[in-house]
Amino acid sequence: MATMADVARTAGVSVATVSHVLNGTRPVLPHTRQAVLDAVDALGYTPNTLARSLVTSRTRSIGLAVSAISNPYFTEILQGVxxxxxxxxxxxxxxxxxDDxxxxxxxxxxxxERRVxxxxxxxxxxxxxxxxxxxxxxxxxVFLDRRVDVHGTRDAAPDDAGTAAAPPPDAPCFDQVCAESTAPTALLVTHLAGLGHRRIGMIAGLPGLSTTGERVAGYREGxxxxxxxxxxxxxxxxxxxSAGAERATATLLGLPDPPTALVTANNAMTIGALRALRRHDRCVPDDIALCCFDDFAWADLFSPRLTAIAQPSRELGAMAVRVLLDRLAEPGRPARTVRLPCAFVxxxxxxCPDGQGRAGATRPTASTTLPEKGTAS
Structure with missing residues (x-):
């Protein structure tokens, strides 16, 4: 079995240079890097990650806990991660x-316990x-997509300010990466109101999730x-x-003065709402208008095509990795919350006929990087 020394000898470089190329620990000249990679391929060298982890106390592995099987929304986030x-x-x-x-x-x-x-x-x-x-x-x-009340984490300045004191060792920082929720939901509501709707209903998400609270706040703001x-x-x-949204939609339709427009707060609930509307012989948008939070691959294939807020799912996953690697490289850095913008599709x-209404074809919301205050929005 080839060793790192064999790779170094074949490439004509030091063992340290091979290590830097394979581990990305220091910049290496392009032609030197290529020589090392060619030697790795020629010799069939495989790094001994177990031995390296014993020396460095690092396994170069990340643990990801998301409900990607039970919640299809997280599939694209997983791909980004x-x-x-x-x-x-x-x-x-x-x-x-x-989600249990x-x-x-x-x-x-x-x-x-697997030493991620x-x-x-x-x-x-x-x-x-x-x-x-x-x-x-x-x-x-890094908490992803949903914010958490990390009570006890000290206040910190934004990522690029560098003015806040680092938290003590017994109070570790938790970074958070999520999409904007409040302003995009408000945009859906004001768009529907601009089309003349005065009774706008909302199918909200699971109580207790930060995304639920923020989207409900956006509904009220709108x-x-x-x-x-x-x-x-x-x-x-x-x-x-989906099943919960079916029941909720039936409840709204049973009101003495039911809504003329509806906002659904995630893609699963959009499907449930559409099922309920079909079961009650309500046509979208002739009988009731519909806007949804979360765009998804087949939203453009429905009839009518779904007006939606699109979250930057893959970017959220990739950003979570970058934020975690920053934390690993600098454990004492201030905690941060990174919010990515959504788009109005x-x-x-x-x-609106052919998507040509007052809000325009695509309208992004603002992106912010916030200090972690220890409470969820």
Whole structure:
């Protein structure tokens, strides 16, 4: 079996140079790097990652806990995480917590026991046990898509300010990466109001998730911006699932004065709402207009085509990896929350002919990088 010394001898470089090329620990001249890679291919050299981890206390692996099997939305995020991790020379260990707090705690522990260098987690609605475990074991962690109230984490300045004091060793920082939710949801509501709708309903997500709270806040902000009263009967939880959205939509349609327009807060609930509308012989958008949070691959194939907020799913996954690698390289850096912008994808389910309405074809929202204040929005 070829060794690193064999690679160095064949490439005409030092063993240290081979290490820098394979581990990405120091810049190497392009022709030297290519010579090393050619030698690796010619000799069939395979790095001994186990031996290296014993020396460096690093396994160059990342644990990823997202509900990618039970929640299709996370599939593209997973692809972004995997691509960015592999590009940085890290392997990926994946577990599905099924959005269940107890199971979430178990799978994170299993990943940690496999000595991953850090963790990327899409937390459940009740992540107290999760946060407690990660804190006790000082696991470098990025919370993905959903923010968490990390009570006890000290205030920090934005990533590029460099003015905040680093947290003490017994209070590890938790970084967070998510998409904008409040302003995009408000945009959907004001768009529908601009088309003349005065009773706009919302199918909200699972209570306790930060994304649910932010999108409900955006719904209320949109109503206020349009000068519309908020009728609590028009805000119903679909629990972030298709079946829940079917029930919620039926509840809204059964009101004495049902909504003329509907906003759904994720892609699974959009499917459930459409099923309920079909079952009640309601045509979109003639009988009821529909806008949804989360664009998905077949949204443009529905009739009518779905007006939606598109999240940058792959970019979210890739950003989570970059933020985690920054944390591994500099453990004492201030905690940060990175928000990525969404896009308004204008089609016809809102009632606009051929997607040509007041909001335009595509309208991005602002992106911000925020200090972690220790509380979720």
């Amino acid at each position: 995997e691509a960015a991790a592999l590009d940085a020379g890290y392997s990926l260990l994946i577990a599905d917590p099924h 707090p107890g199971h979430e705690r178990k799978v994170v522990q299993l990943l940690h 260098d850090g963790m990327i987690v899409a937390p459940s609605a009740e992540p107290r046990e999760l946060v407690g475990y990660l804190r006790r074991h000082s696991v470098p962690t 109503l206020a911006a349009a000068g519309l009263d908020h009728d609590e009967r028009l805000l119903v939880s679909g629990n972030s699932e 204008h089609r016809t389910s809102c009632g």
